[in-house]
Amino acid sequence: DQQVKQNSPSLSVQEGRISILNCDYTNSMFDYFLWYKKYPAEGPTFLISISSIKDKNEDGRFTVFLNKSAKHLSLHIVPSQPGDSAVYFCAASENTGNQFYFGTGTSLTVIP
Amino acid sequence: EPEVTQTPSHQVTQMGQEVILRCVPISNHLYFYWYRQILGQKVEFLVSFYNNEISEKSEIFDDQFSVERPDGSNFTLKIRSTKLEDSAMYFCASGYAYEQYFGPGTRLTVT
Numbered sequence: 237d238q239q240v241k242q243n244s245p246s247l248s249v250q251e252g253r254i255s256i257l258n259c260d261y262t263n264s265m266f267d268y269f270l271w272y273k274k275y276p277a278e279g280p281t282f283l284i285s286i287s288s289i290k291d292k293n294e295d296g297r298f299t300v301f302l303n304k305s306a307k308h309l310s311l312h313i314v315p316s317q318p319g320d321s322a323v324y325f326c327a328a329s330e331n332t333g334n335q336f337y338f339g340t341g342t343s344l345t346v347i348p
Numbered sequence: 349e350p351e352v353t354q355t356p357s358h359q360v361t362q363m364g365q366e367v368i369l370r371c372v373p374i375s376n377h378l379y380f381y382w383y384r385q386i387l388g389q390k391v392e393f394l395v396s397f398y399n400n401e402i403s404e405k406s407e408i409f410d411d412q413f414s415v416e417r418p419d420g421s422n423f424t425l426k427i428r429s430t431k432l433e434d435s436a437m438y439f440c441a442s443g444y445a446y447e448q449y450f451g452p453g454t455r456l457t458v459t
Contacts (some may be wrong), residue, residue, distance in 0.1 A: 266440030272450075279352070279439045280391065325391060334379070334404035336448070338391040 239263045240328050242339035250347050255313040257342050258324035262307065266328040270336070271300060271311045274323045283324075284311070316346045350374045352451035354440050360457045365427050369454045371423045373442030380423045381441040381448060382415065384408070391439070401443065430458045 239261045249255045259269075267288040273281035286293040286300045286309065293300050299312045313320055323343045327336040361367050373380050382394040395405040395415055402415065404406045414426045423442070427434055435458045441448040 270448075277452075279354075279441075282449060284445060285447065297418050327391075334396040334398075335393050335406065336381075337393065338383075340390040 239266075239335045240326060240339040242324075242326060242342050244342050245340070246343040246345070248345045248347060249316045251318055252315045255311075255316045255344055255346065256322065257311040257313075257324050257326075259309045259311075259339050260307060261309075261328050261337075263328070263330070263337075264307065265330045266337075268329045269300070269302060269309050270327045270329075271298075272325045272327065272338075273320075274341070276324060281326055313344075316329065316344075318346045318348050320344060321346050352440055352442055352449055354438075354451035356454060357452070358455045358457070360459065361430055363432055363458055367427050367430055367456060369423070369425045369427075369438050369440075369456070371440030371442075371451055372421055373423055373440065373450060375421070377442035377444065377449075378402075379443055379448070380415075380417065380445075382425045383439045383441065383450075384436040385439065385453075386433075387434040394438075417425070427456075430456075432458050434458050434459050 270285040271283040274280045284295050284298045284300050287300050291302050302309045323341040325338050325341045327338045329336045355370045380397040384392045390446045393406050395409045396403045416424045437453040439453045440451045
């Protein structure tokens with residue numbers, strides 16, 4: 237039961253350009269969304285979040301956009317840096333805030 | 349900066365044996381979680397723990413699994429009788445209702 241989907245398993249971007257990672261969900265009850273970054277052999281690292289009352293949240297080089305009608309969110313990284321190369325997971329939660337559903341991840345490679 | 353720690357980093361066990369995976373959450377956090385990631389698959393929620401009791405659990409978290417917060421600092425996941433398919437990375441996380449911080453994980457290998 238894939239409630240959260242990341243349809244692009246990988247993405248390559250030139251250093252300095254924008255990286256756009258996409259995530260779709262099916263459960264209209266989700267009201268909180270998070271993005272995590274994961275390096276090999278490490279746990280996921282929280283990056284940025286957004287609640288369903290907003291359509292945009294920005295933190296430095298990272299911006300998350302939420303389109304509730306399309307059940308779609310995206311993470312923009314600009315400018316991309318080689319250190320951003322990692323697997324990015326989106327996760328979503330209903331209003332209980334307890335169970336988070338993760339996507340399968342997108343592996344981002346930023347080419348110097 | 350405080351972080352979630354997990355021990356051991358790698359655990360090898362035989363099928364049918366009990367394992368206990370240990371986590372030390374960040375000290376002022378209120379929610380505690382266990383997730384697992386089977387190699388090549390997505391991160392899957394197992395259980396959340398709040399106010400000294402399980403607040404939510406997934407279908408994966410059956411009677412073979414249990415969690416405890418035996419003292420003020422540790423948070424453990426016990427698998428009573430391991431199966432081959434329990435082989436995975438197990439991540440502990442702690443946080444507030446809408447923010448979670450993950451530990452580095454324990455790789456469990458069941459042979």
